Amino acid sequence: MVLTLRTITYTYPGSPLPALSDVSATFDEGWCGIVGDNGCGKSTLARIACGLVTPDAGEVVPRRTSAYCSQDASAPPALLEDFACDWSREAMVLRERLDIDDEMLWRFDHLSFGERKKIQVAVALWQRPEVLALDEPTNHVDARCREALAGALEEYRGIGLLVSHDRMLLNRLVKSCLMFENGTWTLRPGSYDQGHNQYEREQTEAAAKKATAKREAARLAAEADARAHQAARTASRLSARHLDKHDSDGRAKRRLAAVSGQDGKAGALASTIKARQARAHQEAHRISVAKRYDGSLWLDASPSPRATLLFKDAHSIPCGVRTLALPKLALGNTDHIGISGPNGAGKSTLVTHLLGQLPADIPALVIPQEVPPHTARHLIASVRSADEARRGRILSLVTQLNSDAKRILAGRDVSPGELRKLMLAEGVLNQPALIVMDEPTNHLDLHSAEALERALAAYPGALIVVSHDDDFLTACTTIRWVVDEGKVTVQ
Missing domain, CATH: 3.40.50.300 (P-loop containing nucleotide triphosphate hydrolases)
Incomplete structure (x- = not known):
């Protein structure tokens, strides 16, 4: 069982930039993490995979039964009442595993956000969809509930899409990660840590290659400059303008140098080096290294004068x-x-x-x-x-x-x-x-x-x-x- 997203592009109405642009990925059975910085389109991608949002371009194939568990835990799940009235073995096992008593299901609006979240996840699991997308399922929950949720999610059999920043949960559940890195989406095998470490290695190698290309471009620039000066001096030496008009021997030597091509070698070398320099500059520009803003978020405030x-x-x-x-x-x-x-x-x-x-x-x-x-x-x-x-x-x-x-x-x-x-x-x-x-x-x-x-x-x-x-x-x-x-x- 697989689910394929082909060249997905989507722009929210009124937004000047697309939330997703030409994204392709194939998900098979098991959990796949969807990770990346805030605003990169993770939730949008999960909703498109579940058929809740229609992309502007691209397609999702084949269409499968799905359930999407939103980040927002304020509203009760659509099928909450059906779950509350289900006394089947599957429903009772879920309630027991996640410590959900019957009374909680009928006072959702009065529960803590952590309690709402586990009910939200329970209802999604109870539906047994072919595709299950969970958006930050461990938000609001305590350590005990996080462990219970992880145990329940391990038993899910289907295509699981886990949008999360919870490193422990990702490492425990996923066998691959679709990662938003430096402006592009990359599907990597293995746990979150394995995928992240591979990305860090690639960034380190890219940074080293970029630095090498920049050094080479600088070296060639210096050499080109030296060759240009040498060509100018050669041209000056070969010029007959300052020779005495009766110095026929000197004029003959300069004509011989021109015929033999000696006066053009320095200029030709300078041109070759400039071309190599341009290629080195292009290579340095081509290599992309992610930027991070690691400066302190300085909070410009002072303590109250009251002790x-x-x-x-x-x-x-x-x-x-x-x-x-x-x-x-x-x-x-x-x-x-x-x-x-x-x-x-x-x-x-x-x-x-x-x-x-x-x-x-x-x-x-x-x-x-x-x-x-x-x-x-x-x-x-x-x-x-x-x-x-x-x-x-x-x-x-x-x-x-x-x-x-x-x-x-x-x-x-x-x-x-x-x-x-x-x-x-x-x-x-x-x-x-x-x-x-x-x-x-x-x-x-x-x-x-x-x-x-x-x-x-x-x-x-x-x-x-x-x-x-x-x-x-x-x-x-x-x-x-x-x-x-x-x-x-x-x-």
């Missing part, structure tokens, strides 16, 4: 059908606090409560897990209408997070990862004293996540980050609040 932004004695707050017990909590003007805990424990509830207690004169930048469409539209309109200096700063910051900021602003369709970068870049210019980010690495490609990690670690103000990525929290925060079993523990 303590928030202080609360021990108390309890409502959390779903339960309560969440909070100890004495303090937020200093330079504290970097990481909040962790399992799905549904109350992490987002805690953050919402704290923001409600924050003094109104403390400037804060809050970036939620999911951005509503109307907020996204307002943000893009605001950036487009900003003055030239402000817009330039925003473009610079987004570029350092490895996205084409001009393309983002020009188009109407912005990926969730690109949107979060734009929110951060635009919000930072307001010089917040506090930044709050709920699952900031969701939707971000690996390079962008690393850049964000460095930036947040260097942020001089107060920071609250909610994440299931323990390594990320360790890198950019120094205080840990753990939410679990109805209480918050300070570590």
Whole structure:
């Protein structure tokens, strides 16, 4: 069983650039990773493969039954009610494996995004499609749920397309990767790490060849210059203009040199070297090496003049059908606090409560897990209408997070990862004293996540980050609040 995409091209309405251009790939049974930087067209490619989007050019053959699991976990799956009413062995095994109880299926809108995500994936698996495309299936989920999802996905038998920045999941599941590299799509065999390492080797070799070609071009330029000077001196020596008109012997020697071709050798050599130099320049230009923007995403802000932004004695707050017990909590003007805990424990509830207690004169930048469409539209309109200096700063910051900021602003369709970068870049210019980010690495490609990690670690103000990525929290925060079993523990 195979699925073939032939010369796929697609441009979103109103966008000046195509999201995909002349992309071809053949997928066979098993999982294939679709990886690349934010905005390169991964989700669009998966939706085209599932028949949800019709390409402007190219074709998908043959047509197969398919299911697509979107990045967005805010809306319930179309077949959720059918899944909830199915008491077959297959449905019950899925619910048990992913720890989904019957009651959860009927209150989807009240669940955490992590709980919604595993229900979303369960419904997609339950359909048993020939083609299953999962778009960032481990966004929002905790470590326990990630392990359960990986185990369930390993048992899928069909053509699996995994759009993900989760390196561990990719390495565990995929046997090939369709990778967006340096402006082109390449299908590579093996795990993500194997494909990425092969690409890095190719880039290293290309960089070495490019440097060699540049050195050769420079050497030939110097040699051509020397030959040109030599030709000029030879021509001067062979000129009879300065000879005495009675020096017949000297004139005879110059005529002999001209007849024998000696006066043309230097010029001919110079011409040959210039041609070789031009070829070396062309070779250096032909070799493409990917550019990366690894500069720090400097956040131009300073701590609040208040030493303590928030202080609360021990108390309890409502959390779903339960309560969440909070100890004495303090937020200093330079504290970097990481909040962790399992799905549904109350992490987002805690953050919402704290923001409600924050003094109104403390400037804060809050970036939620999911951005509503109307907020996204307002943000893009605001950036487009900003003055030239402000817009330039925003473009610079987004570029350092490895996205084409001009393309983002020009188009109407912005990926969730690109949107979060734009929110951060635009919000930072307001010089917040506090930044709050709920699952900031969701939707971000690996390079962008690393850049964000460095930036947040260097942020001089107060920071609250909610994440299931323990390594990320360790890198950019120094205080840990753990939410679990109805209480918050300070570590």
